[in-house]
Amino acid sequence: MDSELALAYRRATDALTYVERCIITTHVNPDGDAVGSALATWHTLKALGASVTVILPSPAPVNMLWMPGATDMEVYSPSAHDALIHSVDTIIVLDLNTLKRLDTLGAAIASSAAKIINIDHHTMPDAFAHIQVVDTDAAATCDMLVPILLPHAGAAMRAVSVCLYTGIMTDTGGFRFPRTTSELHRRVATLIDGGADPVRAYEEVFNQSGIERTRMLGQALTSLKTFYDGRLCVMVITRNDLKTHRCSVDDVEGYVHHTLAIAGVRMGVMIVELDGMIKCSFRSKGDTYVRDLAASFGGGGHVYAAGARIKGVGLDQAVRDVVAAAERYLQ
Structure with missing residues (x-):
């Protein structure tokens, strides 16, 4: 110090x-x-x-x-x-x-x-x-x-x-x-x-999750997709998913860590569709960092954990934009 x-x-x-x-x-x-x-x-x-x-x-x-x-x-x-x-x-x-x-x-x-x-x-x-x-x-x-x-x-x-x-x-x-x-x-x-x-x-x-939050996690895990030879993993949660399982955005806090549990993944992103905005949570490990990626979407945070909120685009476009932007940080 x-x-x-x-x-x-x-x-x-x-x-x-x-x-x-x-x-x-x-x-x-x-x-x-x-x-x-x-x-x-x-x-x-x-x-x-x-x-x-x-x-x-x-x-x-x-x-x-x-x-x-x-x-x-x-x-x-x-x-x-x-x-x-x-x-x-x-x-x-x-x-x-x-x-x-x-x-x-x-x-x-x-x-x-x-x-x-x-x-x-x-x-x-x-x-x-x-x-x-x-x-x-x-x-x-x-x-x-x-x-x-x-x-x-x-x-x-x-x-x-x-x-x-x-x-x-x-x-x-x-x-x-x-x-x-x-x-x-x-x-x-x-x-x-x-x-x-x-x-x-x-x-x-x-260890205090209700049954609906646990089922919501199951739904979120089925959405996982990998990109760039398995180095990026993306989880997507829609407004309908939240409504179906009677969950709020607070209930899915922490789900993003599951994206890094897959062998070979260096960066994980959870993208959640909310009313009027898209919430992105970024996580990484090793020599891959996410703070600048989050900053490129108006967010911020730490080198291994960051977040951003995207407005003005739909969920599908937000996913495409995040996946495309992530590539340079996976080199």
Whole structure:
């Protein structure tokens, strides 16, 4: 870690002790790292005596609502929250690199006079925060928060550990992705010592599918097609598929990982047809990267995991466009 990043970590850690009234937020369609980081920070600030509210730009997935404090999170409404946003002294923005990922909540935050603290592990961040900690080598935002929050957690240590562990577990695909290092496991061991239960976390997050979601997975697997001598695998889910199996886009989160389970595949894409847009999830491994591919469709993310939303074209055309664009990244 270079000296500038180390200084940013220290500034964020120290800044927590001065927070009196605060809101915490994270990106639209929050995943485990987003929810875990928001709740862990909420518990820590409450332990420090601050008045704090978690405001999400969209609801959290059902399989994240078991975490302690999840029922206290609120979903943004201008009438309910704009006055609060403009009255707090601090706004903590987690697991995102641009206020655009907050949807309409981003504009309200941008107009607030509060100090903004941004903690994130994505590349190419916008400069929107007074304190910005961006560690692209971190496995997850929850990974970054271990040294920032634990010194202040106090009586909230168990709740903080549970939330941080869950965020790290989900963002590493169950400790399978490339940034799963020995150092990460040592930090995770600290969280287990602090009260995180790996068995329960895995059970709550990954083993609570209903029968319709399981059948939806079967349908999605039948759609798999490979291209470019088996190096690219594409999964397609239509609006009718979702309707037939009574599933939402949240229910198919994570299905994209199945595209990389086929021998020889270097890049996997899940393409989901929604009302008015096409959602694309990109995954890769080895020396194949997907961040720039996602960026070419107006999205972004990490080198091995990224996403984009395509508007103005139908599903079939979107599939053709993605398959064609992927070729250059498979060379």
